[in-house]
Amino acid sequence: MPTQRRITALADLEPGQEGEFFAILAAKEELKTREGKPYFRVTFRDARRQVSFPIWSDSRWGADCRNRWVAGRCYRMRAVYRESPYGPELDIREIRDYLPDRDKDFVPEWVHPACREAPARLFERLWTLVDKEVADPALKALVLHILEVHREGWCQTPGSLRHQFAYVGGLLEHALRVAENAVFLARAYQDRYSELDPRFDPDLVVAGAVLHDVGKLRELERVFPGERESDLGGLIGHLVLGRDLVREAAAVCPVPAEKLLRLEHIILSHHGQPEWGSPKPPMTLEALLVQYANDVDVRFELVWRILGDAGGEGAWTSDRNPFRQRFYRGQSGGEDPEKGVPTQ
Numbered sequence: 394m395p396t397q398r399r400i401t402a403l404a405d406l407e408p409g410q411e412g413e414f415f416a417i418l419a420a421k422e423e424l425k426t427r428e429g430k431p432y433f434r435v436t437f438r439d440a441r442r443q444v445s446f447p448i449w450s451d452s453r454w455g456a457d458c459r460n461r462w463v464a465g466r467c468y469r470m471r472a473v474y475r476e477s478p479y480g481p482e483l484d485i486r487e488i489r490d491y492l493p494d495r496d497k498d499f500v501p502e503w504v505h506p507a508c509r510e511a512p513a514r515l516f517e518r519l520w521t522l523v524d525k526e527v528a529d530p531a532l533k534a535l536v537l538h539i540l541e542v543h544r545e546g547w548c549q550t551p552g553s554l555r556h557q558f559a560y561v562g563g564l565l566e567h568a569l570r571v572a573e574n575a576v577f578l579a580r581a582y583q584d585r586y587s588e589l590d591p592r593f594d595p596d597l598v599v600a601g602a603v604l605h606d607v608g609k610l611r612e613l614e615r616v617f618p619g620e621r622e623s624d625l626g627g628l629i630g631h632l633v634l635g636r637d638l639v640r641e642a643a644a645v646c647p648v649p650a651e652k653l654l655r656l657e658h659i660i661l662s663h664h665g666q667p668e669w670g671s672p673k674p675p676m677t678l679e680a681l682l683v684q685y686a687n688d689v690d691v692r693f694e695l696v697w698r699i700l701g702d703a704g705g706e707g708a709w710t711s712d713r714n715p716f717r718q719r720f721y722r723g724q725s726g727g728e729d730p731e732k733g734v735p736t737q
Contacts, residue, residue: 398471400498404441406474413471414439415491417504421464433458437470437483440506440560443702444474445713446482454485467491467504480713506560512548515562516540519547519569523603526576529596532656535646536600539607539638546610564609567690568602574686575602586678597652597679601659602686608635608660632670635660659683696720 401412420436435458436445448458462468469491473484491499508515520540527533540547551563579595586593608631612623625634636657643653659680664671665688675681695715700722705711710720 400503402441402503403437403439403444403474408474408476411471411473411486413469413487415467415469415496415499415504417467418462418464419443420445421458421462423459435462437468438506439504440502442481444481444483446480454488457488469496480711508560508562508566510566512562512565515565515569516544516548519565519572519603522569522572522576523599526572526599527596529652531646531648532596532600532652535639535642535648536603538646539604539642542642543607543610550610550613564606567694568604568606570690571605571683571687572599572602574689575599575683578682578686582678582682593678594652594655597655597659598682601656601663601679601683604635604639604656605660605663605683605687606631606635607638608632610634610638630670632661632664632672655679663687 398413401414403412403414403416406412406414416437416439418435419438420434422434423431424434425431431450433448433450433455434445435448436443438444448454450459467490468488470483470485471487473486475482475484493499520537523533523536523540527536547562547565547568549561550565551560575598576595579593579598583593583595611625611634612631639653639657639660648656655677658673658677659675662671662673662675662680663684665684666674675684699710699714699716699720702710702714705719705722708722708724710722712719714720
C-alpha cells in the first residue's frame with residue numbers, strides 16, 4: 394500500500410466515499426447467524442467515528458480477520474464508507490498493520506479521541522475532590538498516594554477498549570464523574586442513617602468511587618497508537634487487580650483493617666452481579682451507593698453516544714447498540730411529533 398496516497402480521516406468520509414485512513418480495531422467478536430452461519434462483528438474507530446459491521450467467515454477478509462486482526466491494534470486501511478439500513482459499514486479494499494517506520498504521515502490525534510477536558514486539569518480536580526471530601530486522614534493518604542504514584546497512568550489510560558470512555562484519559566474522566574455522583578448521593582443519605590453503628594461512611598463512598606476502576610491501570614496496556622488488554626487483565630481482570638493495588642498502597646499508607654476490608658469490597662462488588670463480573674454483590678450501603686453512582690455514568694455515557702450516532706432514522710436511533718433498543722432523539726426544527734411536519 395503506497396504511503397504517498399492522501400490520508401483522510403474515517404470520520405470525514407461521506408456515504409459512498411472511498412478513502413485511505415488509520416483506524417483502531419476496537420472490538421472483534423465471533424458470532425453466528427440464526428441459521429448458524431459464522432461471522433465476526435468488528436468495530437473500527439478513529440477519534441470521531443466508530444463503525445461496527447460484519448465480516449463473513451467465507452468472505453475475502455474472513456481468514457485475515459480470524460487470524461491476523463487484533464483488537465486494540467491500529468491499521469492503515471483503504472475502504473468505502475457506507476450507510477445501510479443496518480447502520481454504518483466499511484467496504485474494505487486494503488488493510489495492513491500501522492508501521493511506525495513506514496507510516497510517517499500518521500497523526501496520533503486521528504485515532505485517539507480526546508477528553509472533554511485536559512487530563513492534567515481532570516487530575517487536579519480529582520485530587521482536590523479527595524482532599525476536600527475525605528475527612529479520614531488515613532483513607533485520604535491512601536487515595537492520594539495511589540493518585541500520585543500512578544499519575545501518568547491516570548492521565549493516559551482509557552476507561553475501556555470500546556464503547557464508553559475509550560479514549561486517552563477516559564479512566565480519569567470516568568473516575569471523577571463517578572466520584573462527583575457519589576459525593577452528591579452520600580450527602581443526600583448520610584443523615585438518614587445516623588442511628589446505624591457503625592455509621593454510614595461517606596469517606597469510604599468517595600474513596601471507593603475514585604478507586605473503583607483503578608485496576609484498569611494494569612488491565613489495559615498502552616501500546617501506542619492503540620491499546621490492548623494485558624495478560625493480567627485477561628486472566629484476572631480489573632476488579633481483582635484494583636483490590637491488589639489498594640492492598641499494596643495500604644502497606645505504605647496503613648488503613649484500619651475493617652475500613653480496608655470495606656474499601657476492597659466496594660471495588661470488587663461495583664459491577665453489581667456475578668454475570669457482570671463482580672465476585673460478590675454489594676453488601677454494604679457504601680458499596681451499593683458506589684455501584685449506582687458508577688452505573689449512572691456508564692449508562693448515560695453510552696446513551697449519549699448512541700443519540701449522537703448517525704445511524705437510525707429521523708428522531709429514532711438504530712437498535713444496533715449495547716442495549717439492543719432504539720432511543721428517541723426528539724424532533725428537530727419545531728416539528729409536530731404526531732404529524733412529523735413543522736408546527737405552526
